Amino acid sequence: MATKKKREMIKLNNVAKxxxxxxxxxxxxxxxxxxxxxxEFVAIMGPSGSGKSTAMNLVGSLDTPTHGKIYLDGNxxxxxxxxxxxxxxxxxxxxxxxxxxLIPNLxxxxxxxxxxxxxxxxxDEREERAEELLKLVExxxxxxxxxxxxxxxQMQRVAIARSLANDPEVVLADEPxxxxxxxxxxxxxxxxxxxxxxxxxxxxxxxxxxxxxxxxDVIYWLKDxxxxxxxxxxxxxxxxxxxxKKK
Amino acid sequence: MNIDTVTLAFGNLRHRGxxxxxxxxxxxxxVTAVVSLISLGSGLKMAVSSxxxxxxxxxxxxxxxxxxxxxxxxxxxxDPLTTDDTEAIEKLSLVERAVSRNILSGRLEYNDRTIFGxxxxxxxGKDREFVYEQVELEALEGRLLKDGDTGKVVLGYNFYxxxxxxxxxxxxxxxxxxxxxxxxxxxxxxxxxxxxFDNVVYMNNRDTEDLWDYGDExxxxxxxxxxxxxxxxxxxxxxxxxxxxxDVKEGKEDFEVSTPESSLETVNSILSGVQAFxxxxxxISILVGALGIVNxxxxxxxxxKKEIGIMKSIGARxxxxxxxxxxxxxxxxxxxxxVGVLFGEMIGFLGVMGINSFIGSDMSPNINxxxxxxxxFGSFLIGAVAGIVPALRAANQNPVEAxxx
Numbered sequence: 320m321a322t323k324k325k326r327e328m329i330k331l332n333n334v335a336k337x338x339x340x341x342x343x344x345x346x347x348x349x350x351x352x353x354x355x356x357x358x359e360f361v362a363i364m365g366p367s368g369s370g371k372s373t374a375m376n377l378v379g380s381l382d383t384p385t386h387g388k389i390y391l392d393g394n395x396x397x398x399x400x401x402x403x404x405x406x407x408x409x410x411x412x413x414x415x416x417x418x419x420x421l422i423p424n425l426x427x428x429x430x431x432x433x434x435x436x437x438x439x440x441x442x443d444e445r446e447e448r449a450e451e452l453l454k455l456v457e458x459x460x461x462x463x464x465x466x467x468x469x470x471x472x473q474m475q476r477v478a479i480a481r482s483l484a485n486d487p488e489v490v491l492a493d494e495p496x497x498x499x500x501x502x503x504x505x506x507x508x509x510x511x512x513x514x515x516x517x518x519x520x521x522x523x524x525x526x527x528x529x530x531x532x533x534x535x536d537v538i539y540w541l542k543d544x545x546x547x548x549x550x551x552x553x554x555x556x557x558x559x560x561x562x563x564k565k566k
Numbered sequence: 567m568n569i570d571t572v573t574l575a576f577g578n579l580r581h582r583g584x585x586x587x588x589x590x591x592x593x594x595x596x597v598t599a600v601v602s603l604i605s606l607g608s609g610l611k612m613a614v615s616s617x618x619x620x621x622x623x624x625x626x627x628x629x630x631x632x633x634x635x636x637x638x639x640x641x642x643x644x645d646p647l648t649t650d651d652t653e654a655i656e657k658l659s660l661v662e663r664a665v666s667r668n669i670l671s672g673r674l675e676y677n678d679r680t681i682f683g684x685x686x687x688x689x690x691g692k693d694r695e696f697v698y699e700q701v702e703l704e705a706l707e708g709r710l711l712k713d714g715d716t717g718k719v720v721l722g723y724n725f726y727x728x729x730x731x732x733x734x735x736x737x738x739x740x741x742x743x744x745x746x747x748x749x750x751x752x753x754x755x756x757x758x759x760x761x762x763f764d765n766v767v768y769m770n771n772r773d774t775e776d777l778w779d780y781g782d783e784x785x786x787x788x789x790x791x792x793x794x795x796x797x798x799x800x801x802x803x804x805x806x807x808x809x810x811x812x813d814v815k816e817g818k819e820d821f822e823v824s825t826p827e828s829s830l831e832t833v834n835s836i837l838s839g840v841q842a843f844x845x846x847x848x849x850i851s852i853l854v855g856a857l858g859i860v861n862x863x864x865x866x867x868x869x870x871k872k873e874i875g876i877m878k879s880i881g882a883r884x885x886x887x888x889x890x891x892x893x894x895x896x897x898x899x900x901x902x903x904x905v906g907v908l909f910g911e912m913i914g915f916l917g918v919m920g921i922n923s924f925i926g927s928d929m930s931p932n933i934n935x936x937x938x939x940x941x942x943f944g945s946f947l948i949g950a951v952a953g954i955v956p957a958l959r960a961a962n963q964n965p966v967e968a969x970x971x
Contacts, residue, residue, distance in 0.1 A: 376966050379879070381878070381879060381965045381966050381969070382964075382965070382966045401883075401884055401965075402883040402884050402885065405878055405881055405882060405883040405884070406881070406883060408879065408880075408881055409880065409881020409882075410881070414879045414880065416969075420872070420875075420876045420879070420969070421876075422873055422876060422877075424577055424578065424581040425577070433877070433880060434880040434881050436570050436574075437877070437880065437881040437882045437883070437886055438881060442570070481880065484880075485881065
C-alpha cells in the first residue's frame with residue numbers, strides 16, 4: 320500500500336476541542352497530534368466517548384478546534400469561516416457516514432449529483448459522472464431508486480459514490496460498516512480498499528479493532544480525548560505514557 | 567445553479583404534499599379574492615347599476631327623505647311628497663314632464679299561497695308612455711296596461727318563472743288576489759335583470775288608489791328634462807323649488823333629487839366600499855398565508871436539520887443553504903398565487919357569464935396580464951420574504967449539531 324509517500328494530507332497540531340455544557344467544560348479532544356500522508360489508509364480507533372467523532376469532525380472541517388492547528392494538504396484550516404470550510408470540504412473531502420445520510424427524497428443519482436451541484440458543475444457533466452460512479456459501486460441499475468428502495472449495503476455504496484463525486488483527495492468514513500451485517504460490511508470495505516489502492520487517502524473512524532487492523536495502515540488509538548497510541552501492524556509507533564515521561 | 571435550486575425546491579415541496587398545499591391556502595384565498603374582484607370589476611358595477619334602473623340619462627328622480635320605516639324608495643317617509651309637488655316641478659322651465667310614482671306593498675295571493683309583494687302605479691296618457699319608455703318596459707307574454715284597464719295587472723318577469731315564492735308560475739289569463747281583491751293577469755313584463763323591476767306588479771293608477779288609498783301622496787317623482795345637457799341645472803331648480811315648498815334651508819334638505827350620474831356615483835361608492843372590504847379580507851388572508859409560510863418553513867428547517875447537516879458536509883455553503891430555503895418559500899407563495907390567479911380568473915369568467923345571462927348584457931371577461939403577472943410576482947415575493955428568517959436559521963446551522971440530530 321502506498322504508505323511511503325510523504326505528502327502530508329492531514330496534520331493535527333496539538334488540537335483541542337472543548338464543549339461548554341453549562342458551567343462544565345467537556346474536553347472532547349485534548350492536545351492531539353497526528354499526520355495522515357497521501358494515499359494512506361488510517362483508522363481512528365477508540366471506545367465511545369474517546370473523542371474519535373470529534374477528531375473526525377475536525378479532520379473533515381465540519382468543526383473548528385478550540386485551539387491547535389489543523390492543516391489540510393498543507394493549508395491551515397483552523398480558523399476559516401464556515402463558508403470557506405464548506406468550499407474546502409466540498410472539493411477535498413468525501414464523507415461516508417454510519418447511517419448513510421442520503422437525502423430521502425432524492426434518487427440515488429440525484430444524491431450523487433448533489434455535491435457537484437454545490438461546486439457549480441453543469442448538469443450534463445454531473446449526470447455523466449454520477450452514472451459512472453454508481454456503476455463503479457455496482458449500482459448502475461439502481462440510479463432512479465430512492466433510498467427507501469435500497470438495502471443498507473446499497474445505500475452505503477450510493478454514499479461512497481457520492482463521497483467521490485468531486486474527486487476528493489481524502490475520504491472520511493465514520494463507522495462505515497456500523498449499520499451493516501458482516502457480509503455487506505465486507506463489500507463496503509472492499510470498495511474502500513479499492514479506492515485506497517487507486518490512491519485515495521482514507522481516514523476511517525471505528526470502534527472495531529479487527530476492522531481497523533484488517534484494513535488500515537496506521538491506527539490512531541484515542542482514549543478520553545487523548546492520543547493513547549499509534550500502531551502500524553503489530554508495531555507501536557507511539558505511546559502516550561512515553562510522551563508524558565519526556566515532558 | 568439557480569435552475570437546480572428551483573428543481574430541488576420543487577421536489578422538496580412535492581415531497582411534503584399536503585402540508586405544502588395547506589400552507590399556500592392563505593395566499594391562494596387572498597389572490598383569488600383580488601384577481602376575481604378585479605376581473606369582475608366593471609361587470610359587477612354594470613350589473614348593480616342596472617338593478618337601480620338607471621337607464622335614461624335624461625331622467626331625474628325625486629324622493630322625500632327622513633325614512634321612518636322599511637320599504638321601497640320613497641315610501642315610509644315622515645313628510646311625503648305630494649301630487650302638488652309633481653305639478654310644481656312640471657311647471658319648471660327646464661322640465662319636460664314630471665310623473666308621480668307610488669311603490670306600494672301588500673299581501674298577494676295565488677295558488678293558495680300568500681306572499682308580501684310590491685306594486686307600482688302606471689299613470690294614464692302621455693305619462694304612461696313616458697313611464698314605459700323610462701323603464702323600457704315591454705310585454706313578454708300578453709300585453710301591457712292601457713288607459714282604462716281596471717281590475718287588470720301586468721306582472722314582473724319573476725312571476726312567470728316562479729321565483730317569487732308562489733309555488734307556481736303565473737301566466738296571462740290567470741287571476742291573482744291583491745289585498746283581498748281579485749285581478750286579471752293580462753301580461754308578463756320582459757326580463758329586466760333587476761330585482762326591483764322583475765318582482766313588481768304593474769297596476770293602473772285608479773286600482774292602486776282604490777286599494778291603498780294614498781290620496782295625494784307620492785313616493786317618487788320621475789322628472790324628464792327637456793335637454794340632457796341641462797340636467798344639473800334642472801336638478802338645482804328642483805331642489806330650490808322643493809326647499810321653498812317644504813320650507814327647509816340649504817344643506818338641511820329632507821328630500822333627495824338624484825340624476826342618473828349621482829345614482830351611479832352612489833352605486834359606485836357602495837361598490838367601492840364592497841371592494842375595499844374584499845381587498846381588506848384579501849390582505850388579511852395573504853398576511854395569514856405569509857405567517858403560515860413562516861410557520862411551515864420554520865418547522866421544515868427544524869425537521870430537515872439533518873438534511874442541512876448532510877448538505878453542508880458535502881460542500882453546501884451557507885448562502886447556498888439560505889438560497890435553497892428562500893426559493894422554496896418563494897415557490898410556496900408563487901404556487902399559491904398561481905392557483906389563486908387561475909381560480910380568480912375562473913370566478914371572474916363565470917361571474918361575467920352569470921351577469922351576461924342575468925341582465926342580458928354582452929360583456930367579455932377581463933383578462934388583465936399586468937394583474938396576473940403582478941399577482942404572481944407579489945405572491946413569490948411574499949413567500950420569499952416570509953422565508954427569510956427560517957432560511958437564515960437553516961443557513962446558520964452548525965453542521966456537526968445538524969448531522970447529529
